[in-house]
Amino acid sequence: MANTSLNTQPIYTSSADTQWIGGATAANTTKDLTSGTAYLTFTASSTGGGYVQRIRFRALGTNVATVARVFINNGGATGTTANNILWDEISLPAVTLSEVSALPTYELPLNFALPPSYRLFVTIATVVAAGYAITTIGGKY
Amino acid sequence: MNEYYLCEFEYGYEGQFYQEIFNNQVVRYADLDGNTLTLEGEYGCRIINLNPERPVWAN
Numbered sequence: 001m002a003n004t005s006l007n008t009q010p011i012y013t014s015s016a017d018t019q020w021i022g023g024a025t026a027a028n029t030t031k032d033l034t035s036g037t038a039y040l041t042f043t044a045s046s047t048g049g050g051y052v053q054r055i056r057f058r059a060l061g062t063n064v065a066t067v068a069r070v071f072i073n074n075g076g077a078t079g080t081t082a083n084n085i086l087w088d089e090i091s092l093p094a095v096t097l098s099e100v101s102a103l104p105t106y107e108l109p110l111n112f113a114l115p116p117s118y119r120l121f122v123t124i125a126t127v128v129a130a131g132y133a134i135t136t137i138g139g140k141y
Numbered sequence: 142m143n144e145y146y147l148c149e150f151e152y153g154y155e156g157q158f159y160q161e162i163f164n165n166q167v168v169r170y171a172d173l174d175g176n177t178l179t180l181e182g183e184y185g186c187r188i189i190n191l192n193p194e195r196p197v198w199a200n
Binding site: 025026027028029030031035036037062063064065094095096126127129 | 146148151152153160162164165166167182183184185186187188191
């Protein structure tokens with residue numbers, strides 16, 4: 001028998017929610033987020049949760065090549081393996097600062113909902129000099 | 142010419158090391174004596190000095 005109580009209507013976020021962190025420079029090769037420096041880039045609303053649309057990586061100057069890894073955390077301590085999962089990763093090629101041409105922006109699509117208090121963390125795999133501005137675009141339910 | 146960042150480990154290993162860079166690519170990790178570090182497993186590190194005194198063994 002069909003469950004007629006399921007939500008069949010898409011819902012929209014009630015307000016925009018853009019969060020960021022600047023100057024991500026420390027390296028961390030963890031694959032489970034239990035150790036080292038991790039950059040908190042988004043925390044979903046503690047009441048209704050949130051929706052994340054995309055995350056952008058913007059070099060703040062000259063950086064060596066690295067990899068950014070995006071983790072989902074359930075709101076619990078990151079030191080506990082079961083609280084985190086590696087969601088995706090993206091290569092960030094070496095860039096050299098210029099005042100006559102723009103540095104490239106790198107972006108990962110997310111497009112999923114996060115339960116209340118869930119968080120997104122980012123790590124980078126090599127130390128970089130200038131660092132990255134990491135911005136998450138989303139909304140609050 | 143290679144560049145060097147002086148770094149320290151946050152976990153996984155102890156001590157300081159150099160991240161050797163050429164053309165904005167990481168060439169290798171080296172200990173303070175210039176020996177190549179082969180890093181295995183997971184580790185964390187951060188930059189202590191972006192422009193340290195050039196190591197005497199650096200060419």
